[in-house]
Amino acid sequence: MSRAEDKGRRRDPEGRTERSSGVVGLLIKIVALGTIIGLAVMLTPALVGTDRWGFLAVVWGVVAVLGVTYATRRFVPAKYLVPGTLLLVLFVVYPILMTFQLSTTNYGDGTRTSKEVTVSRIIGAAAQQAEGARTFELAVGSEGTATSGPYTFLLLDAATDEVFAGTPDGLTELDPDTVTVEDGAITAAEGFTLLDRRQINEFSQRGGELEGFAVPTDNGVITAQGFSAVELYSPLEYDAAADTITNVETGVDYTPVQSGDRKLFTSAEGERLSTQSWEENVGLDNYVRAFTDPRISSDFVGIFIWTLVFAVLSVGTTFALGLFLASVLNDARVRGQRAYRSILLLPYAIPGFIALLVWSSFFNSEFGLINNVLNLDINWLGNPFWAKVAVLLANLWLGFPYMFLVCTGALQAIPSDYKEAASLDGATGWTNFSKITFPLLLVAVAPLLVSSFAFNFNNFNAIFLLTEGGPFSPDNPTAGGTDILISYTYRLAVGGAGQQIGFASAISVVLFIITGVLAALQFRATRALEEVG
Missing domain, CATH: 1.20.58 (Methane Monooxygenase Hydroxylase; Chain G, domain 1)
Incomplete structure (x- = not known):
């Protein structure tokens, strides 16, 4: 080098x-x-x-x-x-x-906790303060984050200054060196994240783990009273081996008895000790209920047909309008193409939930914009037929800009040589479009049409925000005139007095399978387009 x-x-x-x-x-x-x-x-x-x-x-x-x-x-x-x-x-x-x-569980309102926590709450709810009962300064700690739990009562005995950790499993004395006490209150504890008073109030009132939290002791239970705690005497005792709760004052035994999707402690005479239950596995019971419950099966066929019609028409109308506008603006002779395209995309830029609420006011039969401007007297949201038309019109306005974008891109990707060659062979404009442009366009957009169908098959927002599934007839207040499967089952599982999350999950799985099967059939049908071009 x-x-x-x-x-x-x-x-x-x-x-x-x-x-x-x-x-x-x-x-x-x-x-x-x-x-x-x-x-x-x-x-x-x-x-x-x-x-x-x-x-x-x-x-x-x-x-x-x-x-x-x-x-x-x-x-x-x-x-x-x-x-x-x-x-x-x-x-x-x-x-x-x-x-x-x-x-596969019965999780929902009233069944969000474990059996141990439920038993502790039932015993705590029957507790009463005895003479000379111990009182404590209360702090609430979490072994995880403040919002996730699990939670523990950190108790400072007001008489002896002993410190305890209380859970639904019992009371455990803590080493004083692991706890910081200032001004008669626990301010820190090793291994725990302490909740502030605002968090304690919030988590106790919203039906979370702290609601009804009770710590069993040899003399009864310890429950919170504000930001203090007191040991109460309960006449109820739980026998884990026999799985019974006994009232020692009356001698009555209560055993778990199945009631719907949950178990309740009930006496031999049928008297329920409490309405509180617990989460447990129920196997495929939720799926069996989905297909055998008369409230669901009686309206299922009609709602399923309307769901298919709604999905097909939503895709068909939005695609037809989007393709028409895209074809018109794809002509080089049209001036101001950019301005027109920007205007047509405005509905796509408005959040859907806002647009649907606005459309709901437009369809008002008394002072709605549509009836007033067109001088009509149509009960859009009160008549089942016109309510369906209203849903389809609103969904058309929301969906055509997406199809317009898709079709515009697909049209611009088609080589102009094909159309020029066909024109030289004497093809008319319609023949050119139907024999060349449209088949080539379907090759690109067919998968998107399938995905759009799957989306509209479960388009909960379009139904719930516009009509809430209504109108409803007096003899059937659970199934509305515009309900699709997802909105109907939502009302049954979640929209009632108590949320049945496990049952709602089973319905979601069923809808997932139905949508998947329909999408697979559609994809299979679109394979013929692979030979085009």
């Missing part, structure tokens, strides 16, 4: 640049992996404390996959596949699995 070449290489910064970029990339990799591992370490105590072993395994499984993939120079293809795969699993597959798991 000559001296000039060596000198030129030393002046060439390419090697130094490559080394510096490699160092930066290594630092970014270390920081990213360190952050992920740190988050996993931070979440581990909370997951262990709540016995969430499945979540713990998933968290550390993700850490292991990321570590093996990006900490080494092997598995190069995986470096590109792992992020998308993890996002697919976490945001698509996992929610589906969790929904199915929830559908």
